[in-house]
Amino acid sequence: MRAIKSKNTKMEVKLAKELWRRGYRYRKNNKDVFGKPDLTFKKLKIAIFVDGEFFHGKDWSTQKYRIKSNREFWWKKIEGNIARDKKVNAQLRNNGWKVLRFWSKEIHKEFEICLKKIEEEIKKSKMLKYSEVKELLNINVTKPEQTELAYLTHYLQSQGNASANHFKEPATEYIKDSDFDLQVNEKDPNQITIPIKWDVPYPPPKKPKFKFIDLFAGIGGFRLAFQKLGGKCVFTSEWNHFAQKTYEANFGEVPFGDITKIDEENVPDHDILIAGFPCQPFSIAGVSKKNALGRQHGFKDETQGTLFFDIVRILEKKKPKTFLLENVKNLVSHDKGKTFIVIREALKELGYNIHYKVLDGKYYVPQHRERILIVGFREDLFKGKEEFEFPEKEEVPYVLEDILKKEVEDKYTLSDKLWKYLQDYAAKHKAKGNGFGFGLANMDGVTRTLSARYYKDGSEILIPQEGKNPRRLTPRECARLQGYPDNFLIPVSDNQAYKQFGNSVVSPLMEAVGENIVIEIEKLNGRNSSESDPVRSGVTDGLL
Numbered sequence: 176m177r178a179i180k181s182k183n184t185k186m187e188v189k190l191a192k193e194l195w196r197r198g199y200r201y202r203k204n205n206k207d208v209f210g211k212p213d214l215t216f217k218k219l220k221i222a223i224f225v226d227g228e229f230f231h232g233k234d235w236s237t238q239k240y241r242i243k244s245n246r247e248f249w250w251k252k253i254e255g256n257i258a259r260d261k262k263v264n265a266q267l268r269n270n271g272w273k274v275l276r277f278w279s280k281e282i283h284k285e286f287e288i289c290l291k292k293i294e295e296e297i298k299k300s301k302m303l304k305y306s307e308v309k310e311l312l313n314i315n316v317t318k319p320e321q322t323e324l325a326y327l328t329h330y331l332q333s334q335g336n337a338s339a340n341h342f343k344e345p346a347t348e349y350i351k352d353s354d355f356d357l358q359v360n361e362k363d364p365n366q367i368t369i370p371i372k373w374d375v376p377y378p379p380p381k382k383p384k385f386k387f388i389d390l391f392a393g394i395g396g397f398r399l400a401f402q403k404l405g406g407k408c409v410f411t412s413e414w415n416h417f418a419q420k421t422y423e424a425n426f427g428e429v430p431f432g433d434i435t436k437i438d439e440e441n442v443p444d445h446d447i448l449i450a451g452f453p454c455q456p457f458s459i460a461g462v463s464k465k466n467a468l469g470r471q472h473g474f475k476d477e478t479q480g481t482l483f484f485d486i487v488r489i490l491e492k493k494k495p496k497t498f499l500l501e502n503v504k505n506l507v508s509h510d511k512g513k514t515f516i517v518i519r520e521a522l523k524e525l526g527y528n529i530h531y532k533v534l535d536g537k538y539y540v541p542q543h544r545e546r547i548l549i550v551g552f553r554e555d556l557f558k559g560k561e562e563f564e565f566p567e568k569e570e571v572p573y574v575l576e577d578i579l580k581k582e583v584e585d586k587y588t589l590s591d592k593l594w595k596y597l598q599d600y601a602a603k604h605k606a607k608g609n610g611f612g613f614g615l616a617n618m619d620g621v622t623r624t625l626s627a628r629y630y631k632d633g634s635e636i637l638i639p640q641e642g643k644n645p646r647r648l649t650p651r652e653c654a655r656l657q658g659y660p661d662n663f664l665i666p667v668s669d670n671q672a673y674k675q676f677g678n679s680v681v682s683p684l685m686e687a688v689g690e691n692i693v694i695e696i697e698k699l700n701g702r703n704s705s706e707s708d709p710v711r712s713g714v715t716d717g718l719l
């Protein structure tokens with residue numbers, strides 16, 4: 176048998192020497208670290224092992240049969256070694272270590288690749304976590320319009336990409352004014368980069384497929400859906416600072432505030448504009464009539480002074496390939512249908528081909544929630560040939576019981592006073608022939624629509640309880656009712672949380688619609704892979 180050498184093997188020495196030459200300082204065979212790794216970077220919690228093929232059982236399932244003599248002894252020994260290596264890996268990883276194992280032959284034949292793997296790991300471990308940056312730079316949403324935090328976090332999310340230029344200056348000022356101990360880029364002192372490990376539930380994707388913006392973002396129901404589809408959010412706006420707080424806790428980004436104050440020039444290029452905008456009437460006096468100068472008003476002009484106009488001006492300036500707008504079902508009948516006509520025509524005037532449909536969230540979560548979705552495709556790019564269709568489902572996959580918690584605190588049970596009030600109120604309206612009143616939910620069915628007023632008395636969705644007054648849903652249950660996963664953080668009071676989830680969207684439904692939009696964008700990119708979008712560079716520009 177070959178000579179046994181477990182420490183300072185030739186390949187181990189070769190690796191150690193080169194790392195030392197490159198300026199990395201480690202300890203060899205550190206007894207204080209479990210498994211006594213060949214090299215350890217203790218502060219960075221990186222353990223490196225260089226394993227000999229024979230003793231550590233490389234390709235053991237086949238190699239074991241090549242042993243001819245003393246088989247029983249060697250099988251037992253090597254299998255013991257394999258089990259021990261596994262245990263060492265597991266324990267180190269449990270304790271937060273990163274374990275890198277190389278075969279001796281890898282070091283011999285693919286030396287540079289091995290070194291690169293180690294260097295990448297060192298670089299990653301040196302990165303600050305977002306939670307650390309957050310504390311050091313005081314990223315804490317406490318009041319409305321903390322625009323400096325929006326610039327800073329948008330910059331941190333986009334650094335190294337084309338969109339970063341939109342946020343760089345104010346972000347750099349903010350960082351320079353803080354006590355943050357910055358390692359300024361030696362080549363370009365004006366270029367501040369802070370490599371970050373994103374320890375938030377929904378970090379930005381590493382290799383995004385497309386870019387989108389999230390307007391009237393609320394707590395990010397759309398962002399959740401479109402990030403899952405591989406998109407990178409490059410801009411977001413939401414003026415309620417409680418919603419901003421929830422958004423930041425989950426995505427690591429503070430939205431910009433009032434959309435009416437946002438200059439469209441400051442919005443980075445994107446492929447999809449997304450907005451669940453509030454519904455407001457238009458005074459359509461001027462539509463189709465000649466104005467004082469004898470010119471016809473466009474529909475776009477009719478939207479002036481409304482929040483829809485802010486969407487219009489961003490669409491006009493940025494010309495994204497597509498958009499997705501969401502609103503309450505009766506947008507179509509609002510103001511005798513005039514509101515919808517203005518919206519539709521204004522979008523067409525901007526050069527988009529429009530698709531719209533009312534969809535129900537109950538095919539994705541146990542909640543009846545009908546919303547109109549309007550999807551637009553740029554006519555000059557898609558030539559009206561997009562094969563987009565809204566998803567159609569017929570089966571209701573969940574019932575209310577599926578999302579309820581087993582144990583719920585007493586505070587969610589209605590007080591006798593409130594329960595009596597709700598019953599009296601319902602009885603009064605019933606006597607008058609009205610259908611108003613509370614809604615005792617059917618456990619085997621879907622609920623009524625969760626609204627932003629749920630925090631007041633919870634009357635639209637009450638959970639019956641045996642021997643007790645009914646209870647409201649908890650904020651977590653409301654999150655589930657909108658399709659939010661349980662790792663979505665809720666850092667605000669119950670009342671704020673009810674408002675936030677009530678205002679939000681059935682995220683999985685938005686994902687299903689988004690999937691069909693993304694398919695069309697990908698098809699377009701496939702068609703245009705040789706020629707790029709004449710107006711904007713988008714998915715294909717590689718500058719994410």
Ligand SMILES: C[S@@+](CC[C@H](N)C(=O)[O-])C[C@H]1O[C@@H](n2cnc3c(N)ncnc32)[C@H](O)[C@@H]1O
Nearest residue numbers: 391392393394396413414415433434451679680
């Ligand atoms: C229907 S909610 C959209 C919720 C969002 N889709 C979600 O998933 O949470 C509309 C949002 O627009 C915000 N909003 C209203 N006016 C605004 C303005 N002028 N600027 C920015 N946000 C605004 C509201 O605070 C509200 O959160």
